[in-house]
Amino acid sequence: xxxxxxxxxxxxxxxxxxxxxxxxxxxxxxxxxxxxxxxxxxxxxxxxxxxxxxxxxxxxxxxxxxxxxxxxxxxxxxxxxxxxxxxxxxxxxxxxxxxxxxxxxxxxxxxxxxxxxxxxxxxxxxxxxxxxxxxxxxxxxxxxxxxxxxxxxxxxxxxxxxxxxxxxxxxxxxxxxxxxxxxxxxxxxxxxxxxxxxxxxxxxxxxxxxxxx
Amino acid sequence: xxxxxxxxxxxxxxxxxxxxxxxxxxxxxxxxxxxxxxxxxxxxxxxxxxxxxxxxxxxxxxxxxxxxxxxxxxxxxxxxxxxxxxxxxxxxxxxxxxxxxxxxxxxxxxxxxxxxxxxxxxxxxxxxxxxxxxxxxxxxxxxxxxxxxxxxxxxxxxxxxxxxxxxxxxxxxxxxxxxxxxxxxxxxxxxxxxxxxxxxxxxxxxxxxxxxxxxxxxxxxxxxxxxxxxxxxxxxxxxxxxx
Amino acid sequence: xxxxxxxxxxxxxxxxxxxxxxxxxxxxxxxxxxxxxxxxxxxxxxxxxxxxxxxxxxxxxxxxxxxxxxxxxxxxxxxxxxxxxxxxxxxxxxxxxxxxxxxxxxxxxxxxxxxxxxxxxxxxxxxxxxxxxxxxxxxxxxxxxxxxxxxxxxxxxxxxxxxxxxxxxxxxxxxxxxxxxxxxxxxxxxxxxxxxxx
Numbered sequence: 001x002x003x004x005x006x007x008x009x010x011x012x013x014x015x016x017x018x019x020x021x022x023x024x025x026x027x028x029x030x031x032x033x034x035x036x037x038x039x040x041x042x043x044x045x046x047x048x049x050x051x052x053x054x055x056x057x058x059x060x061x062x063x064x065x066x067x068x069x070x071x072x073x074x075x076x077x078x079x080x081x082x083x084x085x086x087x088x089x090x091x092x093x094x095x096x097x098x099x100x101x102x103x104x105x106x107x108x109x110x111x112x113x114x115x116x117x118x119x120x121x122x123x124x125x126x127x128x129x130x131x132x133x134x135x136x137x138x139x140x141x142x143x144x145x146x147x148x149x150x151x152x153x154x155x156x157x158x159x160x161x162x163x164x165x166x167x168x169x170x171x172x173x174x175x176x177x178x179x180x181x182x183x184x185x186x187x188x189x190x191x192x193x194x195x196x197x198x199x200x201x202x203x204x205x206x207x208x209x210x211x212x213x
Numbered sequence: 214x215x216x217x218x219x220x221x222x223x224x225x226x227x228x229x230x231x232x233x234x235x236x237x238x239x240x241x242x243x244x245x246x247x248x249x250x251x252x253x254x255x256x257x258x259x260x261x262x263x264x265x266x267x268x269x270x271x272x273x274x275x276x277x278x279x280x281x282x283x284x285x286x287x288x289x290x291x292x293x294x295x296x297x298x299x300x301x302x303x304x305x306x307x308x309x310x311x312x313x314x315x316x317x318x319x320x321x322x323x324x325x326x327x328x329x330x331x332x333x334x335x336x337x338x339x340x341x342x343x344x345x346x347x348x349x350x351x352x353x354x355x356x357x358x359x360x361x362x363x364x365x366x367x368x369x370x371x372x373x374x375x376x377x378x379x380x381x382x383x384x385x386x387x388x389x390x391x392x393x394x395x396x397x398x399x400x401x402x403x404x405x406x407x408x409x410x411x412x413x414x415x416x417x418x419x420x421x422x423x424x425x426x427x428x429x430x431x432x433x434x435x436x437x438x439x440x441x442x443x444x445x446x447x448x449x450x451x452x453x454x455x456x
Numbered sequence: 457x458x459x460x461x462x463x464x465x466x467x468x469x470x471x472x473x474x475x476x477x478x479x480x481x482x483x484x485x486x487x488x489x490x491x492x493x494x495x496x497x498x499x500x501x502x503x504x505x506x507x508x509x510x511x512x513x514x515x516x517x518x519x520x521x522x523x524x525x526x527x528x529x530x531x532x533x534x535x536x537x538x539x540x541x542x543x544x545x546x547x548x549x550x551x552x553x554x555x556x557x558x559x560x561x562x563x564x565x566x567x568x569x570x571x572x573x574x575x576x577x578x579x580x581x582x583x584x585x586x587x588x589x590x591x592x593x594x595x596x597x598x599x600x601x602x603x604x605x606x607x608x609x610x611x612x613x614x615x616x617x618x619x620x621x622x623x624x625x626x627x628x629x630x631x632x633x634x635x636x637x638x639x640x641x642x643x644x645x646x647x648x649x650x651x652x653x654x
């Protein structure tokens with residue numbers, strides 16, 4: 001479905017999502033404080049070992065996530081060769097690569113729902129300024145629910161316009177699609193109220209524990 | 214009936230007196246446009262139907278019954294609870310099923326969506342899980358538990374929407390054109406589901422055969438209730454009037 | 457709603473729906489294949505069109521929030537960026553600054569749109585979308601790339617130059633759509649109107 005998650009039962013899969021994110025954040029800070037090629041190479045090898053040997057992720061699953069920046073990394077390396085020196089270029093590229101692989105490992109071993117639960121938890125200090133963290137989880141879930149629906153609506157409008165002879169006027173379909181979606185939002189809002197979404201806030205601990213498990 | 218641990222709900226329920234839904238001198242306008250005027254009704258029957266043309270005001274009437282719309286003037290009371298001041302208590306009593314299930318299903322998977330309403334009621338996880346299982350079984354959705362709601366058929370989506378409301382165990386359910394977007398087979402299926410409900414229902418519809426065996430049918434026209442009585446009287450009257 | 461109570465400030469449920477549905481629109485725009493426009497050096501992707509539309513249709517707060525929601529889902533591992541990219545890695549990449557700029561861009565576009573709302577037309581829409589959708593995005597994206605890749609600001613700036621023509625095309629498209637949507641179904645309410653509309 002809509003996920004880069006690779007199902008599995010490894011230690012890395014089972015570690016709590018919040019902990020994985022904390023380690024990733026620490027790694028990010030650590031790598032930017034450090035400045036030695038050995039440290040960067042070590043970090044890259046370590047994340048690869050965790051991803052491939054411990055979490056049993058296929059190489060492809062990691063490559064898919066890192067691929068979009070290959071070209072950029074090559075350009076960066078080239079730039080440093082010309083502008084600074086080999087050492088700085090190597091450190092910059094290895095640092096980014098280690099961080100990207102580590103991020104890819106976390107993403108591939110953590111379900112979207114568990115991540116959403118962490119986001120909800122991270123947002124809990126916002127209670128102080130009047131934001132309900134459970135609302136954030138709800139909006140994220142609603143978005144996942146509506147993506148295929150909006151895609152369907154777009155396809156239907158395109159078909160209808162094609163039937164009336166309008167060839168491929170992409171911009172022309174944006175207006176009816178937006179209006180249809182805005183109209184639907186009114187009903188969705190009513191449905192949320194009718195189903196008690198605006199009801200008195202309740203404890204969410206149980207749900208979070210279940211989702212993160 | 215238990216409503217879970219909640220502070221605000223208990224006090225509201227204590228005020229409840231008269232049983233049934235009571236509309237008194239209800240008028241509703243969106244800006245300049247008056248959609249309902251001078252509606253006074255008491256609904257105590259098990260099954261009430263509401264029919265009328267497009268734009269007659271019947272959809273607004275349905276929304277008044279659980280406080281989704283608050284009247285511009287006049288009052289709506291559900292078992293004595295005023296929809297203006299005790300809207301949350303009213304909504305816990307009156308479930309609402311919309312015409313388009315796609316707008317009512319807000320979670321990506323079937324089981325998650327069923328859990329949404331009960332969870333909002335503050336029920337504990339065990340009770341929420343129990344109700345989800347009950348609904349999955351009752352409406353033949355058990356095989357779709359973790360499936361994306363998006364992949365259900367139109368009929369299954371409407372069943373999921375209804376099940377999502379029933380999981381909250383309301384005493385009454387208002388249906389706003391629940392079969393308008395469905396084919397014949399699914400219309401009959403939803404009709405059977407409505408027939409089997411123990412809860413009191415109010416059904417707004419264009420499908421007149423949905424109202425077989427109903428206790429009372431209202432005809433709404435230009436914002437007013439123009440006929441009110443047993444379906445054997447009002448439905449033929451309405452059909453004759455439409456020519 | 458007037459009947460709100462409790463310690464939490466009430467957000468209307470409909471606003472939650474707007475935010476979720478627009479985040480979904482941005483995701484769906486990412487599914488469209490990049491368009492080659494004759495005369496432009498790089499193909500145009502539609503996703504930043506979503507950033508502009510969110511701001512100019514929903515206004516500052518809801519527009520900005522819908523992009524935050526979108527990015528949160530990308531971070532959570534949903535491959536919603538154009539080309540099926542997603543996950544945490546895209547937030548660590550050298551071009552991540554552009555992503556971070558999206559919610560701010562939508563917010564700024566929304567703010568300007570609200571400011572111009574009474575006399576909103578194609579020209580004002582263009583001003584809002586160019587400032588918020590181009591200036592803001594590059595003002596955040598370019599320095600981020602420079603910092604992240606240890607390259608000079610100037611190198612980063614010239615590197616991103618090829619995308620500007622495409623962004624201008626998108627700003628025009630978003631403005632045309634925003635004006636049409638405002639005419640048919642205005643969503644932004646001015647504070648003075650909200651008091652009477654309730």
